[in-house]
Amino acid sequence: MSIFKDHIDAMSAYKPPLEGRDPVEYTLLDFNERTIEVVEPIREALHGLIDSGRLHMYPSYGDIAEQIADYAGVGADQVMITNGSDHGIDLIIRSACQVGDEIIIPGPSFAMYSQCAKFEGLHMVEPQYTREGGYPVDEVISSVTDKTRVVVVSNPNNPCGTIVSPDDIVRIAKAAPGAAILVDECYFEYSQVTVADRLHESPNILITRTFSKTWGLPSIRLGYVLSVADNINALLNVRGPYDINQFAVVAVSAGLKCRDLTLAYVKEVMEVSKPLLEAFLEQRGVEFWPSAANYLWVFPQNPEAIELALRDEKILVRPKANAEGQLGLRMTIGTEEQTRHLIDVLGRALP
Numbered sequence: 001m002s003i004f005k006d007h008i009d010a011m012s013a014y015k016p017p018l019e020g021r022d023p024v025e026y027t028l029l030d031f032n033e034r035t036i037e038v039v040e041p042i043r044e045a046l047h048g049l050i051d052s053g054r055l056h057m058y059p060s061y062g063d064i065a066e067q068i069a070d071y072a073g074v075g076a077d078q079v080m081i082t083n084g085s086d087h088g089i090d091l092i093i094r095s096a097c098q099v100g101d102e103i104i105i106p107g108p109s110f111a112m113y114s115q116c117a118k119f120e121g122l123h124m125v126e127p128q129y130t131r132e133g134g135y136p137v138d139e140v141i142s143s144v145t146d147k148t149r150v151v152v153v154s155n156p157n158n159p160c161g162t163i164v165s166p167d168d169i170v171r172i173a174k175a176a177p178g179a180a181i182l183v184d185e186c187y188f189e190y191s192q193v194t195v196a197d198r199l200h201e202s203p204n205i206l207i208t209r210t211f212s213k214t215w216g217l218p219s220i221r222l223g224y225v226l227s228v229a230d231n232i233n234a235l236l237n238v239r240g241p242y243d244i245n246q247f248a249v250v251a252v253s254a255g256l257k258c259r260d261l262t263l264a265y266v267k268e269v270m271e272v273s274k275p276l277l278e279a280f281l282e283q284r285g286v287e288f289w290p291s292a293a294n295y296l297w298v299f300p301q302n303p304e305a306i307e308l309a310l311r312d313e314k315i316l317v318r319p320k321a322n323a324e325g326q327l328g329l330r331m332t333i334g335t336e337e338q339t340r341h342l343i344d345v346l347g348r349a350l351p
């Protein structure tokens, strides 16, 4: 007999394929990360913390919430820092739901939402994205019941890159006033689409964001939640006082001070590399989903063979099946040089 709750025992762990990802050996296009090292001022700030004689102290967060608020264009009382955005997603779902409540998670989507829903014992409602129709807005609205406690809007969605307009998100928020509308803006810097300026209209919207994907800091974990101050205060009751480590705070503070360096990388990815890859795929007649993010979900005829061919040339991408079980390859877009190399290898591997 287990000491744990039955539904926890019945779950399986979320285990992304992280092992063996050597950044020297491989071009890592499999986790939607920044594909090059972090900018120098961040590295210097981290060395500074090691040498500061403060490692034996608990972390203190100073004015990091103010710095992030300034970057996000909201008040400091509208920000809560988290240990990566996974932590924010977990805290929101945990705080809003009880066993048996409903959560709407349009799929296919990022695994953490369903993982959190499972460990809270929630009933999942999963309308599907389509390549043509995008996020199923009307189906989501018609699925709302008096048991719905969370509606997920992954914006843009992983793996398909689909974006939902701020107007549609506000429409969903108004249709489900008793639910938390969890808007995951993990890839905000790439999409530039946000509802951060619409929080006053819909107090049930909670945005999660991260310094993992654009800023290159997934290893040290800093995310944040944006919402109206009352929601932030409630979530702060649940978050631990030391959940975020000092390295993350120091690195992000340094990164925000030289944000132009990071935003130059975003510009290269979105304005140079992505159009190159899209044009190549269109020219070769390979289907992919329209994406507002730094990745494309690509459906070649022979995905297994293409994945192996890329791996042989030291490029990693991520296989992801669609709702019909058809396998696609999610390809992270990096620098122009990396993208030209990817196109070169794909050009030889595609039939």
Ligand SMILES: Cc1ncc(COP(=O)(O)O)c(C=O)c1O
Pocket (backbone or CB within 6 Å): 031, 032, 083, 084, 085, 086, 087, 110, 154, 156, 157, 158, 184, 186, 209, 210, 211, 212, 218, 222, 223
């Ligand atoms: C849509 C989405 N949300 C959240 C995350 C998690 O990011 P973090 O590193 O901030 O926990 C990911 C990571 O892949 C993601 O794709």
